[in-house]
Amino acid sequence: MNDHQFDFSCDVLEQSHELPVLVDFWAQWCDPCRMLTPVLERIAEKFGGKVKLVKINTEEYPDIASRYNVSGIPNVKLFIDGSITDEFTGALPEAQIEQWLKRALPSRYSAEVKLAQDLVGEGKERQAAAILDEVLVNEADNIAALALMIRIRLFGHPDDALKLNERLEGEPGYGEFCDAVRTLGGLLQKDEDALPDDPVRERYRAALACLRSGAFSDALEAFIGVIRESRYYDDDGSRKACIAIFKYLGEDHPVTLKHRRVFDRALY
Template identity: 30%
Template structure:
C-alpha cells in the first residue's frame, strides 16, 4: 500500500501502472464507508500477491488529484492500467463484489507455481506485438481508417514520430471528414509546435500577467499535448472555454474534443445486451466540457 500525494502521483500511479495495475482508493478520515472498505482493499492486495498495488489518496488533502479524477463522493476506487483509468466504482462494496471487480482486470499471483503459464489467450500482448498486429491490420485493409488511427496513435505513444507521420500521410486529406483523423492531425501539429517553442516559461509569464491571454493558454495546451499530458491540456483549454466559448473559431473546443478522441480507450468486451463501462477520465472531462459549453 502506498500513500499518494501530488508529488509522487506521476511515479507511483501513472508510471507504476504501465507494468502493474494500480488500484487508487480516494478516502477521507471522516468517511465512515471509507473505514469499511479500506481494510478490505488492504486484505485483497495481500491475497492477490502482487497482482495489483493499492494506492490511497486522502481526498481532503489532495483535492487537485480528486478533482482531476472527477471524484464527487467517497470512497471512490479507480483501477489504473497503462497510465489510464480503466474501471472503477463508488461506495463501500462488500468483499465479494470487490473480488468480482478485481477479477475482471487483475491476475492474482499469490500461491501460483512459478512454472505455471497462463493460457495462450490470456498472455498479455507486448507493445511490440500490438504494433505488429495494428500494422498488419492497416496493410491488410488500407482503407480502414479506424485501424490506421489506432496504429498511428500507438506509434506516437511509443515515441516513433516519423513512423506515425508515414502512417498518417495517406489519410491527411480526410481531416475534415473524420474526428479521429482530425485528432491525429492536431496531435502532430502540437508536436511540431513544441519543437519550435523555445521557452515554455514565457507562456506561463504571459498567462500570469493576463489570464485572458487565450493564445498563450492555447499554446501551453499544445505543449502539454506534445508531452502527452492529456488532462492538464484539457484543463488549460477549459480555462479558455470558461471565458470565451467561441474563441478563435471554436479552436479550444475542437482541440479539447480531439484529446478526448485520443485518450478514449478501446471498449472492453461485455456480454450481449450489456453496455461497456465508460472510461472514468473521459466521462469526467466530457461532463466538464458540457457544463461549460452549455452554461
C-alpha cells in the first residue's frame, strides 16, 4: 500500500475488524527495513486473503510511530479488531516470520475447534472427530485441531495418532506433547509376546492394559511398581511411560500431582 495516501484509522484500525492487518514500520535510511520489505510482501502474498500488509514510513508519520511505541525499526505489528495482538522487531528470517504469523493469525475455524473441545469434554469423541476432520481438510496446518485430533485418536488408533504427530513436530509449545505421544504410541503398539521374561512381566503387561484403557492413575501405579522391582525392565520402559503420561496430562493434572512424588522416590 502507498503509505503517502492512507488514513490510519480507516485503513488499519477499521480494516482490522474485517481482516488482520500487518503493519510494517520502516524508514528509507534503514537497511534492515529494505531487506525486510520484500520478505513481508512475499509472505503476505502467500497468506493471500488472510492478512493485509500496510507499510508506514516513520519519518513521514512520526505521530503514529510514537503513539504505538515504535522505538526501533523495522517493527512489525499485527492489528486485529483494532488492537495490536502481536509484534516483532528486526529483520527476522522469512521462515521464522511465517511461523510467527501462522501462530498469531486467528483461525477461521476457531469456533469449530472450540466446539470439538467441548464435545470431547462431554465424552462425545466421535462427533468431535467428525468436526476436526472437516477443519483439517480445509486448514491442514490448524495446530489446535491437529493436537486435539491426536488426543482423540491416540488410544484407539495409535498408528493414526503417530502419523498426525509427525505433522505437529517442531511446532513451538508442543515439544513435550509430541515426545509424550511418540512414547505412548510406541507402548500402545508394543508386541507383548516379545516382552523380556522377568518376574515383573505380568505387572508390566497389566500396566500396559491400564494405559490402553486410559486408566492413567492405575497405569502409573503399576509402572511405578515395576520400577521398584526391576528398574530397567523393557529398556527402562516403565520410567519412560511415567514421564510420557505426566507430559501428556500436564504437570498440574490431578493424576500427575498424585503420582509424581511417588515416582521420583521410586527412582532413587
